[in-house]
Amino acid sequence: MNTRITHLYDRVDGLGFGADYNPEQWSPDVWREDVRLMREAGVNIVTLGIFSWGMIEPAPGEYDFGWLDEVMDLLGDAGIAVSLATGTASPPSWLPRLHPESLPVRRDGVTLHPGSRQHYCPSSPVYRDAAVALATRLAERYGTHPALALWHVGNEYGCHLEECCCEVSAEDFRRWLRGRYGDLDALNAAWSTTFWSQRVTDWAEVAPPRTAPTLTNPAQELDFRRFSSDALLACYRAERAALLELTPGVPVTTNIMGMWRSVDYFSWAEEFDIVALDIYPEPKDPGAHIGAALFHDLMRSVGGGRPYLMMESATGAISYRPPNRPKHPGLNRLWSHQALARGADAVMYFQWRASAGGAEKFHSAIVSHGGSDNRIFREVSGLGAELGALRDVTGSRVHADVAIVHDWANWWALELDARPGELKLPERMLAHYTPLWRENVTVDVVPPDADLSGYKLVVVPNLYLCSDAAARNLSGYVERGGHLLMSFFSGIADECDRIRLGGYPGAFRELLGLRVEEFWPLSEGERAGLSSGGSADLWADHVVLEGASELAAYADGPLAGLPAVTRHSYGAGTATYLGTRPDEDAMREVVRDVLGLAGVSPVLPGLPEGVEAVERAGEDGRRFLFLLNHGDRPVLAAGAELGPHDVVVLRREDV
Structure with a gap:
């Protein structure tokens, strides 16, 4: 685990509150007004300079720091800390003009050009050298500035540019x-x-998976995804190393995006002094808060349980999701508190002032196109005052008795072509997470080879790809007395996407006490009843029991009478298996059953439906119970009255 500086307590007083700040888009008179309004809103930290490379280095090796000096001083004098970005998320126009070989190339050979952002090949030494040079100059100039609290490298790695298939990347792939x-x-x-007939006899024959006549090699695809994540990580590491050499006392991070497919955040975890999350739940989605809770739990887990920063969210509308509907009054406050409840030590937004031009000019901000005399600014300022009163929450942590297993390589492999059924990992994760959220059970998100000894229950959604070591880890957890819930199409392939022979479910046949004779994916709209009540869809395993007991059978459909849900005693523990996708109510009953078996209790029992309860605890015994009402009606919870979309934070002595 990263043991460097993992907090901002010595640079930020209490919980962090602020936004991305892009002063280069505005004149100096606006900067002074910005600082005044920031103090009015309770802002104590901003992220500065994310897309400023072209302003700082307008020509190769020529630097203009005058404007940034002034802004840093203005913020520092106002007591506002700075998360200073290296500005390397998008190269300036002169770099691709002078070095077109630094541009990324798609699988079909098309070069991606400037005019947007992230227009660089991650393997390009030209790009990496220029990025490190800029980061170095920033560290030399601002490393001792009193406003500097945090280094922010790049921005949203893998967001738009997941991979590059140019010849530079091809050679880097061969080295990898x-x-x-x-x-x-x-x-x-x-x-x-x-x-x-794909055998290669020379390294020169090895290439990224490019546009081909039909299905490409799945193991090649899988390794290229691993490589692409590592290539982006190498870019981050290069800048981080330069910053640490010059400013070892300043923490370093980059903003990551929760359940984002292209980057394996578990493999990046050691490089984050502080985890920083960008999250944009959809205001039109009535269940968005449950997916957001999963993202927050994942980010807390990537950081080993340490508090993290919610570095970006939206105060209102999100520019890239038409129709571009804003958040209802109170919703931003509710979702911001949800981040705090699940372990964040900062609430920040994109961005401070809405842009007058550019691609994201209709993205909401704290200060809108009409200024600060509006609902959003008033709501944000009110939230800033609330966070100021919650400063003692800072540094406290969230404990979980349940872990849900997630693995990026499994995600990549599960969604490759030519599988028996079409499974989407985010949907499968959410299907297992939702009933736990509804039961107010707190969850960590862990890789399959993690230390599981501290958990009473481990949930494993569709772990198709699984190494021998991970399989031993999960089986050993149950053998030593743990309780496990696993879903279909697990244990099928090894880490190279080679089928484990000898009968499905391969790595977990002995653990589960059963054999899957055939997969029976169900057609769209096709459902099979369950003897325990409810129905199932998407998938049906033809299960043959080899020691396990049947908990529910298919009541009809192609496998009528055969086991659908099973349980097997293994060593001192139990393994429950779902051979299908139960409907939401049936899934909740299964989860309630395994929670009872494992002795897992909710954070607070007897809460009204739609009320989320999460507890944070400090090392000194401080405890904070967050109660969040995601419903549109007032409720009574733990003796507290919560209005629609309301939040109450109770300290230990109040509970």
């Missing part, structure tokens, strides 16, 4: 593969190249 496999014999074995 040599490091992973050593020689071509091992590569050929891992990639199953005897299929379709």
